[in-house]
Amino acid sequence: MSILMAPLRWLDDHAERTIILIAYSSMALIIVYAVIQRYIFNSQIAWSSTIPIYLFLWVTWIGCAYNVKQRTHLVFNDIRLRMPYGMQFAMMWLDAILWVSFGTMVAYFTIEQTQIAYDNFAIVGGTNDVMQWWFYLATPVGWFLLMFRALQNLWSDIGRYLRREPFLVDIQSIGGD
Amino acid sequence: MDTSTLIGLVSIGVIILFLIGVPIFLVIGFWVVGASLVIDFTLANIGVTLFEGLNFFGLLSLPLFILTGDLIAAAGIARRLADFAHACLCWMRGGLGLATIGSCGLFAAISGSNSATTATIGGIMHPLLKEDGYDSRFAAATAAAGGTVGIIIPPSIIFIVYGFLMNLSISDLFVAGILPGFLMVIAMQGVCWYMCRKHNWGTVTPLVMSRVFKTARLAYLGFFAIFIVIFGIYSGIFSPTEAAAITVGFCLLAGLLLTREIKWKALPDILLRSGQLTGMLAPMIAISIVMQQVFGLLGAGEAVAAFVEWFGSGDTVTLLVCMGIVMAAGTILESLPVTVIFAPILAPIAVATGVDPVHFSVIFLVGAAIGFITPPFGLNLFVASGVTGIPYSKLVKFALMYMIGLVIAWMIIAFIPWLSLGLIPSSAV
Numbered sequence: 001m002s003i004l005m006a007p008l009r010w011l012d013d014h015a016e017r018t019i020i021l022i023a024y025s026s027m028a029l030i031i032v033y034a035v036i037q038r039y040i041f042n043s044q045i046a047w048s049s050t051i052p053i054y055l056f057l058w059v060t061w062i063g064c065a066y067n068v069k070q071r072t073h074l075v076f077n078d079i080r081l082r083m084p085y086g087m088q089f090a091m092m093w094l095d096a097i098l099w100v101s102f103g104t105m106v107a108y109f110t111i112e113q114t115q116i117a118y119d120n121f122a123i124v125g126g127t128n129d130v131m132q133w134w135f136y137l138a139t140p141v142g143w144f145l146l147m148f149r150a151l152q153n154l155w156s157d158i159g160r161y162l163r164r165e166p167f168l169v170d171i172q173s174i175g176g177d
Numbered sequence: 178m179d180t181s182t183l184i185g186l187v188s189i190g191v192i193i194l195f196l197i198g199v200p201i202f203l204v205i206g207f208w209v210v211g212a213s214l215v216i217d218f219t220l221a222n223i224g225v226t227l228f229e230g231l232n233f234f235g236l237l238s239l240p241l242f243i244l245t246g247d248l249i250a251a252a253g254i255a256r257r258l259a260d261f262a263h264a265c266l267c268w269m270r271g272g273l274g275l276a277t278i279g280s281c282g283l284f285a286a287i288s289g290s291n292s293a294t295t296a297t298i299g300g301i302m303h304p305l306l307k308e309d310g311y312d313s314r315f316a317a318a319t320a321a322a323g324g325t326v327g328i329i330i331p332p333s334i335i336f337i338v339y340g341f342l343m344n345l346s347i348s349d350l351f352v353a354g355i356l357p358g359f360l361m362v363i364a365m366q367g368v369c370w371y372m373c374r375k376h377n378w379g380t381v382t383p384l385v386m387s388r389v390f391k392t393a394r395l396a397y398l399g400f401f402a403i404f405i406v407i408f409g410i411y412s413g414i415f416s417p418t419e420a421a422a423i424t425v426g427f428c429l430l431a432g433l434l435l436t437r438e439i440k441w442k443a444l445p446d447i448l449l450r451s452g453q454l455t456g457m458l459a460p461m462i463a464i465s466i467v468m469q470q471v472f473g474l475l476g477a478g479e480a481v482a483a484f485v486e487w488f489g490s491g492d493t494v495t496l497l498v499c500m501g502i503v504m505a506a507g508t509i510l511e512s513l514p515v516t517v518i519f520a521p522i523l524a525p526i527a528v529a530t531g532v533d534p535v536h537f538s539v540i541f542l543v544g545a546a547i548g549f550i551t552p553p554f555g556l557n558l559f560v561a562s563g564v565t566g567i568p569y570s571k572l573v574k575f576a577l578m579y580m581i582g583l584v585i586a587w588m589i590i591a592f593i594p595w596l597s598l599g600l601i602p603s604s605a606v
Contacts, residue, residue, distance in 0.1 A: 020452035021445050028244060031237060031422040035415075049234050056237055056459070063456015064202075066449075073200035073457060074511055078553055080198030091197060098194075098203050105210070109224020139228055 015145065016066035020059055027055035046126030054124065054135030061142025068099060069149040071168055088167050092157040099150035103143045110139040180215055184475065187211035201514050205464050212471045223467050230466040231459055234418060236341055239458065241421030242332045244451040245428055246288030249402065250297040251439045251447055252432030257396040258283040259301050264392040268384040271373025273309050274319050275366045277302040281323030282362040285330040286403040287424065289337070290454075291512070291549050295324030295557045299564040311378045314567055318550075318575035321561035322365050325546040325583065328512060330358030332406055332417065332424075335512050335545070338462055339538050342469065342517065343524055346535075347417045348410050353535050353597040355407070357543055357590045364586035368579050398431045411600070458513060465517030472521055482526045492530045496591060499523045499537075500544055507548020511556050515545045532594075539597040543590055547583045550576040 034048035067073045080091055114136040116122075122132040160167055178186075191208040195201065206223075213220055249255050262283060263276035280298045288294060299320030306316035328335040331351035340347040373379050393400075405424050409415035415423065432439030439447070472478065485498045502523060506515045520541060527537045549557040552573050562569040590596050 017445070017449055020456075021448050024240065024244075024448045024452050024455075027237070028241060028422070028425055031241065031418065032426040035419045035422045036426075052237055053232055053234060056240060056455075057231060059240060059452050059455050060231060060459035060463070061456070063452045063454075064460045065456070066453055067456050070453070072453065073202055074461070074514065075198050075200050076195055076509060076554060077198040079196055083197075094197075095199060095203075098199060098207065102203060102206050102210070105220060106224055106227060109221050110228055112221070113224060113228050136228065139224075 016062050016069065019062045020066065023055045023058035023062070027052045027059065030055075047124060047130070048126075050125040050127075051130070051135075054132075054138070057135060058138040058142075061138050062145065065142050065146035065149055068146050068153070071153065085164075085167075089157065089161045092154060092167060096150045096154035100147045103147040103150070107140045107143045107147070110136075110143065114140060183215045184212055187215060201510075202460055202464060205461070205468055205514075205518070209464065209467045209471055212475065216471070216474055218471065218474060222470065223464075226467045226470070227460075227463045230463040233341065235347055235416070236337065236459075236462075238332070238347065238417040238421040239334060239337050240451065240455045241418065241425050242289040242334055242337070243454050243458075244448070245332075245402075245421060245424045246290050246293040246297075247447045247451050248425065248428035248432055248439070249284070249287050249399070250293065251443065252398075252428055253436045253438035254287070254396075254399045254402065254428065254431065255280070255284050255297045256301050257392070258399040259298060261389070261392040261396040261399075263305075264385070264388045267382045269370065270381055271370050271379050272381065273302070273306055273379050274311060274316070274369040274373055277306065277316075277319050278323040278362055278365045278369060281320070282326050282330055282358065283399060283403065285327045285333075285358065287332075287399065287406060287428075288327065289332040289334040291324045291327035291546065291557055292560045294327035295320050295560045296564050298323060299561050303565045306379075309379050311373075312376070312575075313565070314571045315372065315376075315378070315575045317561045317565040317567040318558075318572045318579065319365075319369060320564070321550050321555070321557035321572060321576055322368075322579035322583070323362075324557045324560070325365075325549050326358045326361050328546050329354045329361060329539075329543060331355060331410065332421065333542070334458065335516055335542055336538070337417065338458070338513065339516055339520055339542060341462065342465065342520060343534065343538065345538060348413070349535050349601050350538055351410050351417060352601050353539050354542075355600055356596045357539050357586075360586045360590060360596065361543070361546075361583060364582040365579055368582035372575075372578060398435060402427055402431075411602075413602075461513050461517055465521075468517070469521045477522060478525050481522045482529070485526055492532070495530045496527060496532060496540070499527050500540065500587070500591060503541055503544035504547065504551075507545050508551045509554050510548070511554070512542070512545040512548060515548060516542070533598060535601065536594045536597045540587070540591045543583075543587050547580060547587060550580055550583075552576075 030048055030052050034044060038044050114133050117136050118133040124130040124132050157167060187208060191204050195204045259280040262279035263273055266272040266275045269275060277298060281294050284294050284298055303316050303320060307313045331354050333354060336350040336354060337347055340350045402424055406420050409420040410417055485495055488494055488498045506519055524537055528534050549555055558569055558572045558576055562572060
């Protein structure tokens, strides 16, 4: 059982981190290399302006899920900070319900879009065999991960409530600092 | 019930969600869902736009400039710029305070974020200011106020967002921010000088040219990065995305090989932090595009125009009302939601009265930047409080002093269009 749990725990800790690192560094490296190539060698790889945009999609939506995990999305929390304990617990439920309901809708429609790209064998511009749906998957995957993180947060909030511990409502989003 | 009543109810509902602390992304998202249902606009549009809305090469400068900000802080370049600013200004009363604001201006010319500017410069300068006899609350407020130029002096993350949403040239916006950003720095330095003189804060030391040259030599990496960004974009050699890419490459190599303050082991954390901020900003851009579409279908622009006209006619009244709305919104919202919600509504109204769209973008974003130090939600005050350990409420009084200087600068920027448009090569003022 513990053999099974170890990789799951690793995934739980590192899923967003790993994807963001791969997508962000690949995106930055491709653009930097393309600019150098254009100015120094006077040439350009055809896909250097298309693949980075798709990698940006992965960074965006996995980053969005990571912010839910860290509870660092922008909020106006002055009133919530002053709410009584029970009310704050209700707010935690509300957050989770809203994320999951909005996420379900987004995931439904973006799966549809991914399916269309898959059915049409849509290929990324400037490439011969890189399928668009590999990158389009970023949005539904990001939103499924986001909903999972929202439910995980709710689960830990229920634990806090049962132990009468304070909730995490005072995290400030300070733009990555 | 008619459409306008239902839209009003949906709006009241999401305002309540906002006030009780629901993430702003969801607040906008549910308004879009509610309004789409009311006007019978397909919800599939939300999915498609979240998909396709970010599919624009120019937007890639956003994650790259975010990464630049994190890299210059980690590479020690910011600290060297701060040393240079102090060496230049130490002969004046309040020289270290003036240097803090000057350092913010220099840092802002490489990074595009207000909070990164406040956190980095505040972290470096606050202990020095305290040591030099400044009131620690004033010192923290100085870093918070200085950080406001982070989104005005190019590069600017919010200018990228604004240009993308309003279909304006990001290069033009960057160039338009140069003089207004400089004016903001001067205005804040004026306030700082006045306060230091009044309270006799800080020590005055003679200007030593050898120290100025020495610190300038050590800060050459920072100057070179500023040169790449400002000159590269201004001269048209680089697009903003290319300039961002070159700056990322340069700062990374400088940190790894020249200053050697970035360790390979620290790179994943730097990238993750930048990714986290991208994951906060980009989804807001995507959802705001859907909101803009719904605004268009609802004719929201006409309704707000009627509201603005209610205050009186004339270009000046319209501009002042728009500025008032931005200022009021900035007291409770961060610059990104202010931009994504209000820019699509206010910009067409101001432009219709004859204000240049690029000039209005600067007016709008200077107003949003002032919001960073206005309570109750002054983001830079929270950041400065976090970095310095001074309680938020104790910073407010001193921040309001800076606000006066910034509002004066804002008025000058609003009523002298040349400051925003004069440097743009294609613009005829």
